[in-house]
Amino acid sequence: MVETRIATPPAPINMATATTAMATAGKNSSISSYGAVDVVKNRPVRFSSLQLQEFTNNYADKLGAGGFGVVYRGQIQYTTQPVAVKVLDTDMGRRAEEQFMAEIGTIGRTSHVNLVRLYGFCFDAELKALVYEFMPNGSLDHHLFHSDGDGDHLSFEQLYEVAVGTAKAVRYLHDECERRIIHYDIKPGNVLLDESFRPKVADFGLARLCERERTHMTITGGGRGTPGYAAPELWMGAPATHKCDVYSYGMLLFEILGRRRNYAAVAADETDSGGEPWYPRWVWQRMERGETDAVAARALAGGKEEGKEGRKKVERMCAVALWCVQYRPDDRPSMSGVVRMLEGDEDVAAPAVSPFVHLDSDQLVSQTFTADTTTTFGSTT
Structure with a gap:
């Protein structure tokens, strides 16, 4: 289980470690003077599993769980930026890292006031996770x-x-x-x-x-x-x-x-x-x-x-x-x-x-979903 795998706190990481990891991800992140992660548009930051342990205080504050995994509250190190870290409960052993990155790129390129923003992700052998903006009023x-x-x-x-x-x-x-x-x-x-x-x-x-x-x-x-x-x-x-x-x-x-x-x-x-x-x-x-x-x-x-x-x-x-x-x-x-x-x-x-x-019948009516039938909204995209 995911929670068992991350139960033991790692040794604390320092700022040099975090900065090096972010630079490795393409120099697309920095700690701004306003205390928030400055993520270059369309390129979420790649974090290490050690960084996420540090951000979440060893996953101490569990916000909830869903079909994709468990969500924890965290804070970007050395900032006041709250985040939600979703630890994915999934086996990606058969998935290439390139496929994961391609989908992360698709998600990262989205930008809408009514979509939760993706700050970053982790793709380590022991941990796959996504880092989102924190929503204070829950679901x-x-x-x-x-x-x-x-x-x-x-x-x-x-x-x-x-x-x-x-x-x-x-x-x-x-x-x-x-x-x-x-x-x-x-x-x-x-x-x-x-x-x-x-x-x-x-x-x-x-x-x-x-x-x-x-x-x-x-x-x-x-x-x-x-x-x-x-x-x-x-x-x-x-x-x-x-x-x-x-x-x-x-x-x-x-x-x-x-x-x-x-x-x-x-x-x-x-x-x-x-x-x-x-x-x-x-x-x-x-x-x-x-x-x-x-x-x-x-x-x-x-x-x-x-x-x-x-x-x-x-x-x-x-x-x-x-x-x-x-x-x-x-x-x-x-x-x-x-x-x-x-x-x-x-x-x-x-x-x-x-x-x-x-x-209304005893059994579901058998219908063909692709039937050629004129409908009110059939012409909309």
Whole structure:
């Protein structure tokens, strides 16, 4: 296990050691007068395992763990720059270092206000790790599901901005990078919040760096993603495209609206283990009947926008979420379209047909994801 391997503190390293290692990485790092790591654009710093031990005080402050590994809080030596060090729980013995560096280069070339910044990495025989900017307000998952008040301390205005900012980050990965990046795991746990509660998407690009079979769902045909957020094509053996991120974003949007988890195995009574309705279907039923009051009441809890404008935003978010989780990928909008609809620059209405119609029979409806069918969003990129 990773934690066993790094349990024994190494001998302290000095500044000369750190400076030499950084220079070896291409002289792309220095300690600035402002106490922060000055990383030349597009070239993350290569750190040694000894440096990361020093930065994290021998991995003393564990922030959490996820599908890719364990995250620790640290501080760049001789600065006040806090960082999050993700120790990758993966076997890369079969992967060439050149492949790892190529993917690091892809991640490092990303630059967006709603993406977590990669400061550096480690690729030693005993340790593979990534060094990110530290997000002081943790994950959206924590604020929605694990804090007092059932997430009500986050106002609707804040949650709306989180939804829009997250959509803009995924739009950037899909449409504005030199090479399209598919995240594969959009969920509240991968949306981090900075000191101003601005959202920043984390773990993008890691699907191509890590072996995922042990930590992610493997159903019929195998797949990637987290149960409850993963698009149907990921676990039915169909080709995976950027539209799988759109589906996952839709599920995240439902949880923002409901301030609660909404994933569960769909049972005959349409309830989850807690006795509450499966939220995405419940929202569809309310929208279909024109009964948006209950949805708005939950979404606007604790918010100031309880009037007409707030309700309009809720209705747009509901409609967008329902389009995002369409069964066929071609029926889902692009993330560029999602941003336009959320911000009111493009009209959107709830779909005429339930996106969950394939769940209404005893078995999943067998459909061809590449069928040539005219759809509302088929022409978007």
